[in-house]
Amino acid sequence: MSALSSRLKALTRLQCEIFQTSYNPQNLRTGAKYLRKHLRGPAMVKYYPEVVNVAAIAREFPKMGLVDPKEAQRLADVEDRKRRGKGAPKKAKNKEDSRRTAKRR
Amino acid sequence: MNNAMKAMRNARVMRDVKARKGVRDNEIARRAYIYVARNTTLPPQVRHQAQLQLNTFGKYTRPTTVKNRCSETGRGRGIISEFALCRFQFRIRALAGELNGVHKACW
Numbered sequence: 001m002s003a004l005s006s007r008l009k010a011l012t013r014l015q016c017e018i019f020q021t022s023y024n025p026q027n028l029r030t031g032a033k034y035l036r037k038h039l040r041g042p043a044m045v046k047y048y049p050e051v052v053n054v055a056a057i058a059r060e061f062p063k064m065g066l067v068d069p070k071e072a073q074r075l076a077d078v079e080d081r082k083r084r085g086k087g088a089p090k091k092a093k094n095k096e097d098s099r100r101t102a103k104r105r
Numbered sequence: 106m107n108n109a110m111k112a113m114r115n116a117r118v119m120r121d122v123k124a125r126k127g128v129r130d131n132e133i134a135r136r137a138y139i140y141v142a143r144n145t146t147l148p149p150q151v152r153h154q155a156q157l158q159l160n161t162f163g164k165y166t167r168p169t170t171v172k173n174r175c176s177e178t179g180r181g182r183g184i185i186s187e188f189a190l191c192r193f194q195f196r197i198r199a200l201a202g203e204l205n206g207v208h209k210a211c212w
């Protein structure tokens with residue numbers, strides 16, 4: 001029996017050598033499995049499809065004349081609101097100004 | 106291209122994207138510390154130090170913070186992860202014949 005088990009051990013050792021795995025007859029927790037595991041990050045990053053950021057491109061290359069439709073719409077809306085007298089109030093320059101705006105509320 | 110443009114990225118999706126990038130960037134270092142911390146053949150002090158180092162990594166470097174969300178709507182529940190879509194978007198796309206190999210059951 002012992003002869004057989006020793007032969008088996010030798011076989012396992014040889015197997016480990018050939019396939020380049022660590023020989024661990026006592027089944028110790030060597031943490032090898034954490035090194036063996038595939039990295040998950042590269043696949044994780046690919047989950048969402050790429051989004052084209054028009055605003056960032058327009059900022060990077062102003063000569064291209066790209067217009068972000070959303071931003072253009074927002075600016076137009078702000079302009080429209082101002083024309084109707086519904087724009088944001090002016091920033092208070094000093095303490096008095098801020099007191100006056102507080103009173104009005 | 107058109108679909109990608111349409112896909113909106115709400116705050117939760119952006120947070121998830123951030124987590125995914127963090128995981129990718131820190132994965133190797135984390136793996137090394139995990140290896141040391143889980144290796145019972147190393148002295149306990151070293152393993153403990155490695156575990157403490159693991160705790161210093163930020164929130165968005167752990168794979169468990171990553172959540173599969175709908176790539177179309179950003180919904181967090183009812184996701185069919187194979188298509189990265191929530192159940193309703195999946196249904197819409199499948200009925201429109203945009204998902205290869207998917208068609209309505211009929212028998």
